[in-house]
Amino acid sequence: MSVxxxxxxxxxxxxxLRMLVLDVESQEVGRVHDARFVKDGPVxxxxxxxxxxxxxxxxxxxxxxxxxxxxxxxxxxxxxKAMFRRLHxxxxxxxxxxxxxxxxERIRLNVxxxxxxxxxxxxx
Amino acid sequence: MRKVxxxxxxxxxxxxxxxxxxxxxxxxxTGARFRMSLAWGGVLGVIGIxxxxxxxxxxxxxxxxxxxxxVRERLGARVALVNLVASFFINFLTLTAEIAGxxxxxxxxxxxxxxxxxxxxALMVWFTMWRxxxxxxxxxxxxxxxxxxxxxxxxxxxxxxxxxVREATNLHRPSTEDWPTYFYFAIALFGAAMTPYxxxxxxxxxxxxxxxxxxxxxxxxxxxxxxxxxxxxxxxxMAGAALLLAPRGISVDHLSQAAIPVTFVLGKLxxxxxxxxxxxxxxxxALETGLSGGYIVSQFFGWQWEKFVKPVDAPRFHLVILVxxxxxxxxxxxxVDPVKVTEYSIVLSxxxxxxxxxxxxxxxxxxxxxxxxxxxxxxxxxGFFYLVLLTAIAIATIPLMIITKAGA
Amino acid sequence: MTDVAKRVIDAGLNLxxxxxxxxxxxxxxxxxxxxxxxxxxGGPPVITAILAGPGxxxxxxxxRSGAWLESLHVRLHPSEQPGPARIAFGVVKRVADHVxxxxxxxxxxxxxxxxxxxxxxIGKIPGARA
Numbered sequence: 001m002s003v004x005x006x007x008x009x010x011x012x013x014x015x016x017l018r019m020l021v022l023d024v025e026s027q028e029v030g031r032v033h034d035a036r037f038v039k040d041g042p043v044x045x046x047x048x049x050x051x052x053x054x055x056x057x058x059x060x061x062x063x064x065x066x067x068x069x070x071x072x073x074x075x076x077x078x079x080x081k082a083m084f085r086r087l088h089x090x091x092x093x094x095x096x097x098x099x100x101x102x103x104x105e106r107i108r109l110n111v112x113x114x115x116x117x118x119x120x121x122x123x124x
Numbered sequence: 125m126r127k128v129x130x131x132x133x134x135x136x137x138x139x140x141x142x143x144x145x146x147x148x149x150x151x152x153x154t155g156a157r158f159r160m161s162l163a164w165g166g167v168l169g170v171i172g173i174x175x176x177x178x179x180x181x182x183x184x185x186x187x188x189x190x191x192x193x194x195v196r197e198r199l200g201a202r203v204a205l206v207n208l209v210a211s212f213f214i215n216f217l218t219l220t221a222e223i224a225g226x227x228x229x230x231x232x233x234x235x236x237x238x239x240x241x242x243x244x245x246a247l248m249v250w251f252t253m254w255r256x257x258x259x260x261x262x263x264x265x266x267x268x269x270x271x272x273x274x275x276x277x278x279x280x281x282x283x284x285x286x287x288x289v290r291e292a293t294n295l296h297r298p299s300t301e302d303w304p305t306y307f308y309f310a311i312a313l314f315g316a317a318m319t320p321y322x323x324x325x326x327x328x329x330x331x332x333x334x335x336x337x338x339x340x341x342x343x344x345x346x347x348x349x350x351x352x353x354x355x356x357x358x359x360x361x362m363a364g365a366a367l368l369l370a371p372r373g374i375s376v377d378h379l380s381q382a383a384i385p386v387t388f389v390l391g392k393l394x395x396x397x398x399x400x401x402x403x404x405x406x407x408x409x410a411l412e413t414g415l416s417g418g419y420i421v422s423q424f425f426g427w428q429w430e431k432f433v434k435p436v437d438a439p440r441f442h443l444v445i446l447v448x449x450x451x452x453x454x455x456x457x458x459x460v461d462p463v464k465v466t467e468y469s470i471v472l473s474x475x476x477x478x479x480x481x482x483x484x485x486x487x488x489x490x491x492x493x494x495x496x497x498x499x500x501x502x503x504x505x506x507g508f509f510y511l512v513l514l515t516a517i518a519i520a521t522i523p524l525m526i527i528t529k530a531g532a
Numbered sequence: 533m534t535d536v537a538k539r540v541i542d543a544g545l546n547l548x549x550x551x552x553x554x555x556x557x558x559x560x561x562x563x564x565x566x567x568x569x570x571x572x573x574g575g576p577p578v579i580t581a582i583l584a585g586p587g588x589x590x591x592x593x594x595x596r597s598g599a600w601l602e603s604l605h606v607r608l609h610p611s612e613q614p615g616p617a618r619i620a621f622g623v624v625k626r627v628a629d630h631v632x633x634x635x636x637x638x639x640x641x642x643x644x645x646x647x648x649x650x651x652x653x654i655g656k657i658p659g660a661r662a
Contacts, residue, residue: 006570011577013543013566014592034544039537041578042571045622046634048536053568053576057542066545067198067486074490077504080511096576123540187629189551196549196562201592204549255659426551426562426584427646436661437558439654440646446653493629 059091137266142354144409155365163292165310169317170355184330192423222410224462229403246453265408271401315474537627560637
């Protein structure tokens with residue numbers, strides 16, 4: 001379904017997590033490892049501004065993506081840090097605006113893979 | 125002054141609470157077959173548990189999260205579930221072994237067959253977990269477990285200290301055993317010392333009792349002093365077997381044989397104290413294992429698990445414990461050999477260690493949780509070495525178990 | 533004064549699989565999944581609810597174990613459409629290393645299994661309320 005047709009629907013985060021991401025030329029970019037949210041959405045009760053999706057973290061090797069070496073501040077031991085940093089070095093950030101359609105198991109982008117930014121660490 | 129007394133009490137309880145049926149079986153069996161040549165396996169295991177317990181204690185204190193909660197957080201639900209199933213199963217084997225072990229000590233004391241004792245032991249174990257306060261439990265059985273010092277006394281009375289030390293420090297393999305068996309027993313000794321349930325229990329306790337930064341020193345004292353001394357108790361068991369069982373070709377297939385060295389040196393009184401110490405130690409370990417099973421399942425699913433709340437407020441946690449104890453007793457009643465179950469539980473424990481150790485090592489390095497108390501370079505070097513070691517053990521265990529027919 | 537939550541998070545890293553604590557400090561499950569809603573007027577989706585319990589966990593666990601867990605969940609919940617238990621994000625008070633909510637856990641759907649166990653098993657054993 002194109003992004004426009006998704007308006008008003010619900011998506012489960014766990015569904016997003018397994019999806020394959022293809023760029024505009026149908027090249028595989030990787031799989032969704034995570035999604036970045038910014039607290040600037042509409043106000044939700046006591047919580048205040050809700051978390052609005054900014055973009056997706058897409059990468060190839062998936063093991064250890066949540067350990068925190070690359071995107072958070074875990075400091076060591078250094079052999080593990082070196083190993084996991086390398087494993088996730090080519091993770092790419094896909095902005096919501098770069099997504100063309102989401103359906104079943106695939107996300108198609110409207111840009112080529114080369115124009116994707118690398119993933120920045122989270123602000124602490 | 126009062127603080128010093130309290131710390132000493134806790135450290136003593138840590139010593140007495142260290143030994144369980146895995147240590148008794150592993151050390152006496154190994155001593156009887158390999159004399160002191162595998163002492164290094166036990167030492168490696170003790171260093172490992174000191175490292176692991178200190179890290180998880182520190183992590184639990186600063187993050188207020190116990191081990192399994194963090195396992196799921198860092199590894200995700202799927203990997204954590206595999207982890208949970210494996211850990212729970214091994215925990216269950218250990219629980220069965222400890223309950224059966226208490227029953228066997230009661231058989232040694234009374235002459236009544238251990239099978240008849242199992243239901244009563246299971247009931248007492250469950251009841252203690254149901255009603256008795258955590259801190260009271262730990263101190264009581266830890267201090268009473270010091271009765272096992274009788275094993276050290278027995279070894280000293282044999283006046284063969286030089287022989288033991290010489291053999292232990294001379295890295296060699298007895299010609300009567302082959303390499304695979306040698307390493308299989310090393311893994312068993314290692315797994316008997318570096319037990320995961322100890323860490324699940326320890327870190328959950330730290331969170332439950334609300335340890336703060338001020339308690340870190342106490343935690344370290346317990347771990348750095350208490351555990352190695354507990355390990356020394358285990359080595360005394362190995363030494364007793366090495367000096368008295370090995371020369372006579374007596375192997376250990378039953379707990380009664382593990383008691384021979386002390387009986388030989390200290391007579392009936394020594395035996396009585398030993399049986400008491402073993403019974404207490406196994407009972408305490410059964411409590412820890414039973415609670416650990418409840419902790420890990422509850423922590424994975426996010427259920428209420430603290431023992432501080434009334435049972436009605438943590439019903440699923442108590443259900444897990446109740447069912448575990450019933451099933452462990454049932455398994456014991458199938459006349460499965462307690463020593464064999466123990467052997468499997470310690471070896472599989474060793475093999476499963478990387479799963480739970482790895483996330484703790486990571487979080488111990490995460491300043492968001494640890495603040496300024498992340499691992500030092502030394503801890504990381506040692507920690508990484510152990511990660512590699514644990515992974516090697518995990519890979520080698522099942523093949524070795526098959527090749528050596530589980531150490532036959 | 534600590535912030536309610538960080539301004540930028542990665543949901544997998546910071547939100548998923550975290551312990552939920554209710555207004556009385558009791559443990560109320562884990563964040564098993566998240567519900568994202570795409571606004572009617574378009575634009576990026578917003579996290580609208582936390583999903584918890586076996587119904588939610590089943591999807592995350594994938595094929596076999598998930599299907600088994602889901603069938604267990606169905607059997608324990610005699611209502612017609614057993615979905616995951618849903619905690620609207622509006623009741624979230626704080627997101628730190630755990631998630632704090634403003635309601636009591638007995639108000640949440642997640643606790644139906646717990647209530648059953650309390651009523652039929654644990655509650656019946658003497659000393660349960662001591």
